[in-house]
């Protein structure tokens with residue numbers, strides 16, 4: 001069953017109010033995406049993985065992935081597309097502060113795309129269901145970098161720039177090899193399999209009762 005983005009936000013909020021906090025959903029989301037990646041590659045040890053992180057919860061999922069991938073022995077670089085003070089949500093902040101205590105993950109901020117290594121894998125955690133309007137900087141440059149770089153690309157929830165409700169694209173958008181969306185498929189995402197690549201909808205622990213009165 002495909003759901004709307006509004007229904008997803010309502011289910012998420014109801015689950016949170018039931019006590020299944022958004023930070024737990026985020027943890028399960030990031031872990032589920034990493035499992036798909038590990039399943040794809042067999043082993044991510046020593047792979048150079050570059051994770052682009054936006055300032056909302058799509059980015060937060062990317063931060064969770066960074067921690068899990070470090071645990072698998074990957075060489076992880078995180079590029080936060082802004083400054084840590086401007087991270088928008090409590091859940092993302094919480095995950096950022098854990099990474100600050102992990103020298104095994106290289107943290108970069110601001111959005112420069114002048115990297116001195118070639119990534120094997122890029123994770124697009126730039127924009128998810130919170131997208132609105134044309135893509136602004138520094139997100140636009142990150143999206144351009146992703147599209148110009150020849151490696152495997154995984155989209156967190158939805159390729160950035162694709163509207164998960166309508167299936168329409170903004171001025172720029174990523175084209176990925178795999179997309180892992182969460183809880184249930186959103187209506188717009190499968191309309192653009194050319195951008196999502198392989199598509200998975202992963203459960204993230206939200207109680208089914210959180211759907212009552214919404215679906």
Ligand SMILES: NC(=O)C1=CN([C@@H]2O[C@H](COP(=O)(O)OP(=O)(O)OC[C@H]3O[C@@H](n4cnc5c(N)ncnc54)[C@H](OP(=O)(O)O)[C@@H]3O)[C@@H](O)[C@H]2O)[C@H](O)CC1
Pocket residue numbers: 008012022025026027029054055056057058059060061088089126127128129130131132133134135136137139156157158170182183204
């Ligand atoms: N579905 C679930 O149960 C869960 C989903 N999770 C993940 O959370 C994101 C949604 O997170 P949210 O914080 O609501 O939104 P985003 O991260 O997608 O984006 C918000 C930020 O992006 C900025 N923005 C919006 N549009 C643009 C644009 N065109 N150009 C540049 N920047 C943009 C926006 O900035 P504002 O200034 O407009 O406020 C925000 O900073 C969902 O996709 C999942 O990945 C959770 O992990 C929990 C479980």
Ligand SMILES: [K+]
Pocket residue numbers: 058124125126127128155156157158159160
């Ligand atoms: K994304």
